[in-house]
Amino acid sequence: MNQIKLFIELTRLKKPIGFMLLFWPCAWGLTLAYDFSSDLNNYFFYLILFFLGSVLMRSAGCIVNDILDKEFDSRVLRTRNRPIASGMISARLGILYAVSLCVMAFLVLINFNLLTIILALGSMPLAFTYPLMKRLTYWPQLFLGVTFNYGLILGWTAVKGGMDFVPIIYYVGAIFWTLGYDTIYGYQDIKDDEIIGLKSTSIKFKNNAKQFLFLCYAILSILFLLGGYYMNFDNIYFIMIIIPISHLFFYQLKNFDQNSPRECLKIFKSNNMFGLIILINILIVKNL
Numbered sequence: 001m002n003q004i005k006l007f008i009e010l011t012r013l014k015k016p017i018g019f020m021l022l023f024w025p026c027a028w029g030l031t032l033a034y035d036f037s038s039d040l041n042n043y044f045f046y047l048i049l050f051f052l053g054s055v056l057m058r059s060a061g062c063i064v065n066d067i068l069d070k071e072f073d074s075r076v077l078r079t080r081n082r083p084i085a086s087g088m089i090s091a092r093l094g095i096l097y098a099v100s101l102c103v104m105a106f107l108v109l110i111n112f113n114l115l116t117i118i119l120a121l122g123s124m125p126l127a128f129t130y131p132l133m134k135r136l137t138y139w140p141q142l143f144l145g146v147t148f149n150y151g152l153i154l155g156w157t158a159v160k161g162g163m164d165f166v167p168i169i170y171y172v173g174a175i176f177w178t179l180g181y182d183t184i185y186g187y188q189d190i191k192d193d194e195i196i197g198l199k200s201t202s203i204k205f206k207n208n209a210k211q212f213l214f215l216c217y218a219i220l221s222i223l224f225l226l227g228g229y230y231m232n233f234d235n236i237y238f239i240m241i242i243i244p245i246s247h248l249f250f251y252q253l254k255n256f257d258q259n260s261p262r263e264c265l266k267i268f269k270s271n272n273m274f275g276l277i278i279l280i281n282i283l284i285v286k287n288l
Contacts, residue, residue: 010062013059024275025150026054027050028155029156046112063097072196074086076189113161115161135199141201145178149175169227172223173223176219177217177220177271184252184256243281252267
């Protein structure tokens with residue numbers, strides 16, 4: 001029973017915000033591409049597959065992150081009690097768990113078409129080297145954005161069997177979404193990160209954080225509006241998208257306080273609602 005609790009803690013299963021932020025772009029891409037005049041069973045089947053894949057891959061990613069960051073995590077107040085950092089789970093057992101989760105994720109993946117499988121497998125090196133980026137560059141959040149939102153492309157190709165520039169527009173916009181929310185998340189650990197020499201956009205833009213976040217969310221807004229235009233969406237899309245965009249500017253930016261870890265975590269978690277509202281917007285306009 002204790003090992004089960006440690007596994008749940010290791011994979012952050014009690015913190016669904018992580019796998020939901022991975023899932024929403026998948027759902028967006030799938031919904032953008034899907035023809036809702038056809039059989040809806042396939043849509044829900046793919047949606048469930050992407051959800052399972054998000055949970056499995058995020059869990060595996062957490063383990064890999066904890067193994068690579070073991071020494072750093074043990075020196076950071078917020079992470080020092082994680083199972084691997086504290087020594088409650090060995091790195092060897094962690095690797096076994098991560099491999100097992102990846103095998104299960106692969107069993108989910110093979111239900112998709114060949115292009116989607118190839119694209120997903122091609123993203124794996126980036127997904128598992130992301131934790132190293134905080135040692136090399138002040139832009140690890142950019143690498144996270146490229147990785148975390150890749151499901152948007154996969155959602156599209158799972159339906160269409162090919163690529164288009166429309167999902168790329170949304171994909172780039174989603175990368176700036178991640179740049180914003182993960183920069184906010186990073187302010188929880190900024191003092192410890194500076195002491196031990198880790199890098200992040202939180203540190204790079206600590207003197208003008210709100211301006212950087214404003215720029216990220218402005219680019220996101222423009223690209224999501226542009227994506228709707230190229231999808232030939234009804235005006236209802238452009239009216240409804242005011243709601244999630246307003247959330248970014250009038251809730252997140254207004255309440256952002258980089259010196260308050262508690263407020264930063266609260267704002268970070270609110271991105272789950274942003275993801276849901278975007279999905280609802282696309283669903284409504286696709287079914288008009």
